[in-house]
Amino acid sequence: MNRVEKKGENISWKVDGMDCANCALTITRYLQKQGMGEVKVNPANGDVLFNKTNDTSDEALKKGISELGYTVVSHADDSVAHDHGHSEGRMNQFLLYFLICLPFTLVLMMHMIPALHFHWLMNPWVQLALCLPVYIIGMKYFGVSAWKSLKHGVPNMNVLVALGATAAFVYSLIGSFISPGTDYLFYETTATIITLVFLGNYMEDVSIASTQRALNKLASKQKVIANMIAFDDQHQEVILPVDNSALKPGDLILIKTGEQVPADCKVISGIASVNEAIITGESMPVTKNPKDKLIGGSLIADGTVKAQVTAEAGHSVLANIIDLVNKAQGDKPPIQHLADRISAIFVPVVIGIAILTFIANYFIISDFTASLMRSIAVLVIACPCAMGLATPAAIAVGLGRAARHGILFRDAKSLEAFKTIRQVVFDKTGTLTTGKFVIDKFHIQDNIITEDELKRIAFSLEKFSNHPIALAIAKDWKSKNEIRWQKIEEIKGQGMKGITATGDVYQAGSFRIAPSLIQDNLHNIYLIKNNQLLGWIDVRDEIRPEAPQVVRYLKNKGIKTWLLSGDSYAKCKKLADMLAIDEVLAEQTPEQKLEKITDLSAVTPTAMVGDGINDAPALAKATLGISMNDASQIALQTASVVLMNNGLKKLPEALGLGRHTLITIKQNLFWAFLYNIIAIPVAAFGLLTPAFGALVMGLSDVVLAINSVRLFVKKVV
Numbered sequence: 001m002n003r004v005e006k007k008g009e010n011i012s013w014k015v016d017g018m019d020c021a022n023c024a025l026t027i028t029r030y031l032q033k034q035g036m037g038e039v040k041v042n043p044a045n046g047d048v049l050f051n052k053t054n055d056t057s058d059e060a061l062k063k064g065i066s067e068l069g070y071t072v073v074s075h076a077d078d079s080v081a082h083d084h085g086h087s088e089g090r091m092n093q094f095l096l097y098f099l100i101c102l103p104f105t106l107v108l109m110m111h112m113i114p115a116l117h118f119h120w121l122m123n124p125w126v127q128l129a130l131c132l133p134v135y136i137i138g139m140k141y142f143g144v145s146a147w148k149s150l151k152h153g154v155p156n157m158n159v160l161v162a163l164g165a166t167a168a169f170v171y172s173l174i175g176s177f178i179s180p181g182t183d184y185l186f187y188e189t190t191a192t193i194i195t196l197v198f199l200g201n202y203m204e205d206v207s208i209a210s211t212q213r214a215l216n217k218l219a220s221k222q223k224v225i226a227n228m229i230a231f232d233d234q235h236q237e238v239i240l241p242v243d244n245s246a247l248k249p250g251d252l253i254l255i256k257t258g259e260q261v262p263a264d265c266k267v268i269s270g271i272a273s274v275n276e277a278i279i280t281g282e283s284m285p286v287t288k289n290p291k292d293k294l295i296g297g298s299l300i301a302d303g304t305v306k307a308q309v310t311a312e313a314g315h316s317v318l319a320n321i322i323d324l325v326n327k328a329q330g331d332k333p334p335i336q337h338l339a340d341r342i343s344a345i346f347v348p349v350v351i352g353i354a355i356l357t358f359i360a361n362y363f364i365i366s367d368f369t370a371s372l373m374r375s376i377a378v379l380v381i382a383c384p385c386a387m388g389l390a391t392p393a394a395i396a397v398g399l400g401r402a403a404r405h406g407i408l409f410r411d412a413k414s415l416e417a418f419k420t421i422r423q424v425v426f427d428k429t430g431t432l433t434t435g436k437f438v439i440d441k442f443h444i445q446d447n448i449i450t451e452d453e454l455k456r457i458a459f460s461l462e463k464f465s466n467h468p469i470a471l472a473i474a475k476d477w478k479s480k481n482e483i484r485w486q487k488i489e490e491i492k493g494q495g496m497k498g499i500t501a502t503g504d505v506y507q508a509g510s511f512r513i514a515p516s517l518i519q520d521n522l523h524n525i526y527l528i529k530n531n532q533l534l535g536w537i538d539v540r541d542e543i544r545p546e547a548p549q550v551v552r553y554l555k556n557k558g559i560k561t562w563l564l565s566g567d568s569y570a571k572c573k574k575l576a577d578m579l580a581i582d583e584v585l586a587e588q589t590p591e592q593k594l595e596k597i598t599d600l601s602a603v604t605p606t607a608m609v610g611d612g613i614n615d616a617p618a619l620a621k622a623t624l625g626i627s628m629n630d631a632s633q634i635a636l637q638t639a640s641v642v643l644m645n646n647g648l649k650k651l652p653e654a655l656g657l658g659r660h661t662l663i664t665i666k667q668n669l670f671w672a673f674l675y676n677i678i679a680i681p682v683a684a685f686g687l688l689t690p691a692f693g694a695l696v697m698g699l700s701d702v703v704l705a706i707n708s709v710r711l712f713v714k715k716v717v
Contacts, residue, residue: 013049
């Protein structure tokens with residue numbers, strides 16, 4: 001059944017057949033020409049993401065991509081683990097072509113070994129018969145791809161391979177008819193180029209696949225068999241094994257020791273020890289009790305629970321993580337733009353260099369054959385793939401490792417932004433502190449109400465807020481006799497305001513709700529009725545155990561630290577002194593936070609770490625916004641980086657990964673440019689054969705992949 005196609009819809013496809021940046025550029029230009037917006041094409045894993053901004057049908061777009069020489073194999077949502085290395089068609093295709101071509105090529109090359117003296121191999125027609133199957137297979141892939149890319153005005157690297165192999169084949173074919181001897185026969189060059197490039201493509205696929213392994217490991221946890229609880233006609237429980245993709249919110253499931261949690265759910269009964277390392281990076285099991293949430297993909301280490309599904313597999317925490325990382329991998333940091341511009345003109349430039357090589361060599365050495373071989377060597381040794389894959393390979397590894405350790409980058413630009421950060425601004429509550437408060441003490445002003453009435457008013461107001469202090473009060477002072485409000489609202493940076501049917505106005509919040517009524521600002525929550533102070537409440541919060549170590553790490557790296565909070569100056573200064581934070585800005589409204597972050601970011605690149613609604617504007621304005629995963633939704637949506645599992649301690653690793661991923665990208669780009677700068681002149685001066693050039697071209701991508709894979713094990717903190 002076809003999907004309903006909607007204008008403005010975000011489309012995620014997996015596309016097979018991309019070899020390099022030119023391929024990605026071809027698809028990008030085609031989709032942009034069709035009016036699609038926000039096009040992101042990642043040649044490393046085959047992801048094509050775009051926003052459908054007009055009524056062009058999916059089938060028409062797929063057909064257009066197919067005419068370019070590529071194949072839309074699935075929706076990314078349906079096949080998250082699909083990538084170059086695990087694409088059955090592509091990997092097997094290259095391996096199959098290589099294995100078919102190899103015997104013909106080996107036999108052809110035997111006549112080049114003087115000790116063997118197979119005279120029958122010197123016959124030009126025997127060589128033609130051996131080369132022809134290899135040439136046909138090569139042209140079936142490289143030739144067709146080259147022609148389609150030329151037809152659409154974006155020549156890819158297969159143009160170089162096809163030209164080189166065809167030049168050697170045609171020259172040899174002419175030599176078979178009109179020239180005596182074997183001096184004009186280079187059938188083995190044709191066969192070797194095609195065979196070795198197939199081998200290089202296969203090695204490239206396997207190498208690039210390894211850069212995806214962290215994300216693939218996450219993706220492999222998505223599809224599992226679930227024990228769904230159903231009821232028969234006698235209302236007896238029946239356990240039905242079903243694919244977790246069939247689960248819907250509200251379904252009941254049974255999860256036992258050693259089993260994987262099949263979907264995001266909430267524990268109904270039972271207690272279990274759960275390993276959430278696949279999501280949070282923490283291997284220490286966490287105890288889950290009734291009403292606690294279970295994350296799909298985590299593992300039940302011990303215990304059995306009945307749970308109710310809260311989200312479909314496609315909308316689970318794990319699925320959202322994979323989707324976020326996939327989209328980020330398709331993004332390009334600014335450093336890649338130079339490589340893209342060069343890749344766009346690379347093939348025509350190389351063809352021009354090959355022509356100049358032939359002309360110059362012919363006039364210098366007056367040898368047509370040698371000149372031709374050198375120009376062919378230039379064609380086959382040039383490698384636009386290396387420039388195109390330098391960034392995607394490193395980003396795939398960096399983002400994959402980050403995701404496995406509970407660090408989510410919303411886009412690739414965030415990785416590069418880390419290198420410039422010179423100061424970090426922390427929110428206080430829920431960021432540097434645990435955010436899990438307990439009521440410490442309270443006071444009733446002039447005994448004007450009873451203790452029970454104070455608790456009832458506080459609960460009735462704070463139950464409507466998600467602020468950590470409000471949650472603590474609502475939990476500890478829960479009442480069945482709550483006040484019914486005609487109107488209730490949360491005023492950002494101040495607190496809650498409720499109006500009863502009789503017109504009484506109640507407020508609960510910081511001292512800013514009525515500074516004229518409050519003598520000091522030392523308490524957490526003040527309660528006011530009709531502009532009269534009823535009392536105050538103090539809560540107790542604890543510093544996160546990892547906070548001192550994180551601040552110390554930043555200071556050792558020469559990064560200035562700030563504490564920016566809406567809380568009182570006295571409390572903020574006390575916390576800042578305990579953690580040795582450099583600067584304190586307290587009693588700030590959301591507008592003031594935004595203004596301060598704007599000013600700080602204008603002076604020097606600044607990261608903001610926060611988690612609340614009042615932090616959202618500042619997170620969006622900072623050079624780099626960093627949020628906790630249990631933050632408000634608006635904070636999560638505006639942050640560039642999300643630290644899972646209350647992961648302040650993951651901040652140093654996020655900084656390190658961002659910096660080292662950028663270093664790896666620079667190393668890859670340096671190698672890609674250096675390779676071509678050296679290899680092309682070497683080939684032009686006749687210092688290597690076309691066959692050896694084909695092998696070296698294939699190995700260049702493998703070098704980039706190996707360097708990128710080092711990020712998996714590289715120490716970044």
